[in-house]
Amino acid sequence: MNKLLKSLFFICLLALTKFGALAQDSSHLRISLLTCAPGDELYATFGHSAYRIVDSSKSFNDNFRDVVYNYGTFNFDDDGFYLKFVQGKLLYYVSAEGFQDFRDTYQSTNRGITEQVLDLTAAEKITIQNFLNNNLREENRYYKYDFFFDNCTTRLRDILKKNHDSSFTIKPVMPLGTTFRQAIYQYLDKNDKQWSKLGIDILLGQPCDKVMTAEQMQFLPDNLMTSLDSASHPLILSHQNLYTINTTSDSKSFFSPLVVFSLLLVIIALISLSKNKFAQRFTQGFDGLLFFLTGLLGIILIFMWFGTDHSMTKNNFNLLWAWPTHILVAFFVNSKKDWVKKYFAVTSVAMVMVLLAWFFLKQHLNVSLIPFVLLLIYRSATKVFFENN
Known part of the structure; x- marks a missing residue:
C-alpha cells in the first residue's frame, strides 16, 4: 500500500512540475x-x-x-x-x-x-x-x-x-572528410541531374573541394x-x-554528358577520316566552333574567378583545358601559318598532360569531360600532323 501511495505521489509531483513549466511559458x-x-x-x-x-x-x-x-x-x-x-x-x-x-x-x-x-x-x-x-x-x-x-x-x-x-x-x-562538392553530389546523383552536375563542376573551383x-x-x-x-x-x-508526398521512380536518362561527349568524339573522328569534300568542310567548320566555344567558356571561368563575389568559383582548374585564347585561334583553325601549327602542337601536348594529371589535381574534374578533352587533343593533333602540312 505504501509503495502504491509513493508511486501516486511521484506521478502527481511529475504532473505538477510539467504543468508548472507550461504555466511559466507565458x-x-x-x-x-x-x-x-x-x-x-x-x-x-x-x-x-x-x-x-x-x-x-x-x-x-x-x-x-x-x-x-x-x-x-x-x-x-x-x-x-x-x-x-x-x-x-x-x-x-x-x-x-x-x-x-x-x-x-x-x-x-x-x-x-x-x-x-x-x-x-x-x-x-x-x-x-x-x-x-x-x-x-x-x-x-x-x-x-x-x-x-x-x-x-x-x-x-x-x-x-x-x-x-x-x-x-x-x-x-x-562522414568526416566530406567536401562541399561531395555533399551536393548526393542530391544531384539521387535526382539524376547529370547535366546540372557537369555545369556545377565546371563553374565551381578548387574551394568547393575543401573538407x-x-x-x-x-x-x-x-x-x-x-x-x-x-x-x-x-x-x-x-x-x-506534415503530409504524405507521392513518390515516383524516374528512370535515368541514357544521354548523360559522358555518353553524349563520347558519341561526339566517335562521330567527329569518323567524319574526319572521310575524303569527301563535304565531310572535310564540315570538320573544318566544326573545329572553329569547338575552339570558339571552349575559349568562350574559358573567358566565363576567368570572369567568375575575378569578376564576381562567388567564393567557390575561384582557383578553377578547368582552365587547364578551357583556354580563353582558343576563342581567337578559332578564327585561324584552317590557316597554314607556322604559329597556328605551333599553337595546336602546344595545345595537344598540354591537353595530354592534363589528362594524365586528371585524378591527381586538388580540384575534382568531372569525368564526363574526358572525351571532350580527347576531342580537343585529336583535333589539335590533326591540325599539326595532317591539315597544315
Whole structure:
C-alpha cells in the first residue's frame, strides 16, 4: 500500500512540475523548423528551410497566428537581376506568409515538409520572434546570398545558435572528410541531374573541394534537420511529416554528358577520316566552333574567378583545358601559318598532360569531360600532323 501511495505521489509531483513549466511559458508561442524536400527545378534541388511561429493567444482568423518566416526570397523584377545573380551580388530577403499558403505551395509541387518543434524557453521564443519581425523591416530584411555560407538554412541555424544551446553545431552529420562538392553530389546523383552536375563542376573551383566542418555541413536543410535531431542536448519536442508526398521512380536518362561527349568524339573522328569534300568542310567548320566555344567558356571561368563575389568559383582548374585564347585561334583553325601549327602542337601536348594529371589535381574534374578533352587533343593533333602540312 505504501509503495502504491509513493508511486501516486511521484506521478502527481511529475504532473505538477510539467504543468508548472507550461504555466511559466507565458509567450503562447510555438516555434518550429520546417524542412522542405527537394524539388524538380535546379534551385530547389537541395531543399529549403523556414521558421514557423504559432501564437496561440491570437484567434484563428488572425493572419499573424500562424506565420512562416522565409529567408529564401528574391525578386525576379529587381533591376539587373541576371547580372547581379551571375556576379553573386543578388540580394535575398526574409519574407513572412501564412502557413497554409506556404504549405499549399509545396504540396502543389509534391514537396514534403517536415516540422520539428523546438524546445525553447518563453524568453527565447519571444527573443527569436522579435528578431524575425525586426528583420522584416525594410532596412533589415536584405542580405547577400551565398549558397554555401549564408543561405536560407544557415540564417536559421545562426539565429538558433545565438539564442539557444549551440552544441548541435559540433557533431558532424556526414562522414568526416566530406567536401562541399561531395555533399551536393548526393542530391544531384539521387535526382539524376547529370547535366546540372557537369555545369556545377565546371563553374565551381578548387574551394568547393575543401573538407567541411560539422557546422559547415549545415548549409543543407536536411543536414540542419538531422543535427537538431541528434544534438547531445535535446532541442526537439516533436518531429512530424506534415503530409504524405507521392513518390515516383524516374528512370535515368541514357544521354548523360559522358555518353553524349563520347558519341561526339566517335562521330567527329569518323567524319574526319572521310575524303569527301563535304565531310572535310564540315570538320573544318566544326573545329572553329569547338575552339570558339571552349575559349568562350574559358573567358566565363576567368570572369567568375575575378569578376564576381562567388567564393567557390575561384582557383578553377578547368582552365587547364578551357583556354580563353582558343576563342581567337578559332578564327585561324584552317590557316597554314607556322604559329597556328605551333599553337595546336602546344595545345595537344598540354591537353595530354592534363589528362594524365586528371585524378591527381586538388580540384575534382568531372569525368564526363574526358572525351571532350580527347576531342580537343585529336583535333589539335590533326591540325599539326595532317591539315597544315
